[in-house]
Amino acid sequence: MVVKFTDFKKLTLEDRDIFQEYLKDYEFNTYEYSFLTLYVWRKMFNVTFCITDDALIIKKFTDKTGSYFMQPIGYKNNLKDLVLKLDDIKKNEEKSENLFRDIEMPFLYKLLDIFPKKICFCEDKNNFDYICRSKDLILLSGGNFHRKKNKYNQFVNNYKYHVKELDNNSVVEDCIYISQKWFEERGNNDSMLKYELDGIKEALPNFDLLGIKGVAVYIDNKISGFTAGEKLNSKMGVIHFEKADTLYNGIYEFMNKTFVEKYFSDVEYVNMQEDLGIKGLRKAKKAYN
Numbered sequence: 001m002v003v004k005f006t007d008f009k010k011l012t013l014e015d016r017d018i019f020q021e022y023l024k025d026y027e028f029n030t031y032e033y034s035f036l037t038l039y040v041w042r043k044m045f046n047v048t049f050c051i052t053d054d055a056l057i058i059k060k061f062t063d064k065t066g067s068y069f070m071q072p073i074g075y076k077n078n079l080k081d082l083v084l085k086l087d088d089i090k091k092n093e094e095k096s097e098n099l100f101r102d103i104e105m106p107f108l109y110k111l112l113d114i115f116p117k118k119i120c121f122c123e124d125k126n127n128f129d130y131i132c133r134s135k136d137l138i139l140l141s142g143g144n145f146h147r148k149k150n151k152y153n154q155f156v157n158n159y160k161y162h163v164k165e166l167d168n169n170s171v172v173e174d175c176i177y178i179s180q181k182w183f184e185e186r187g188n189n190d191s192m193l194k195y196e197l198d199g200i201k202e203a204l205p206n207f208d209l210l211g212i213k214g215v216a217v218y219i220d221n222k223i224s225g226f227t228a229g230e231k232l233n234s235k236m237g238v239i240h241f242e243k244a245d246t247l248y249n250g251i252y253e254f255m256n257k258t259f260v261e262k263y264f265s266d267v268e269y270v271n272m273q274e275d276l277g278i279k280g281l282r283k284a285k286k287a288y289n
């Protein structure tokens with residue numbers, strides 16, 4: 001079977017069942033392969049896919065990177081032939097620097113074993129995922145979490161708040177409202193944040209279908225922030241969105257602890273995504289150890 005780029009289909013919500021079948025065991029440590037992740041960012045990365053040789057092939061494209069593949073999912077013992085086929089597609093139809101991006105180390109080791117001395121690779125530190133122990137995020141105990149615990153306590157002691165689950169249209173609308181407000185205050189000139197806002201607007205109304213869990217925080221009966229994520233497998237959950245009004249000191253620490261305690265207390269790890277090389281974001285995520 002010859003696969004061409006024209007055979008690749010744009011990702012839509014209706015494709016979730018296909019991806020769930022291939023990703024049902026979700027053996028990745030990164031959050032990149034989650035259907036929810038791919039759906040939220042499908043427009044920014046021009047996500048398309050096809051099924052070939054019983055494997056799910058995901059292709060992305062940006063002006064900066066050109067087109068590239070994520071690591072194939074569901075292949076059996078045909079990885080060498082599959083890689084050569086994808087390489088031919090790239091050579092014949094589109095130019096870019098990389099055949100694969102977003103890959104994890106076990107897949108890289110397989111490539112190095114199959115194609116010794118032919119693989120050139122580099123780490124992408126700006127896209128390293130921050131993976132924390134769920135119990136650390138819940139307990140915030142010890143010196144490493146002293147500042148986070150203080151922030152949490154300041155919020156609890158200083159504000160009249162209540163928490164709602166993200167499980168109905170009214171709360172969804174409130175979360176979209178605070179996301180829009182957050183974007184208007186910080187991100188009007190940032191195309192990535194605009195894609196994220198669009199993804200929030202499309203994903204949250206489908207919370208049930210997409211398996212999204214979330215908490216919304218109200219202060220004086222006014223929406224002030226929310227956290228939303230999903231459980232990737234029995235060992236790991238991922239936080240997809242955290243938006244809040246920073247007028248309220250400690251609100252992010254409160255939301256993070258509350259969300260993880262409610263939804264991820266039964267998993268060992270929580271993936272808090274990457275920092276994209278943004279200094280402020282890197283500092284904030286490193287603070288969770």
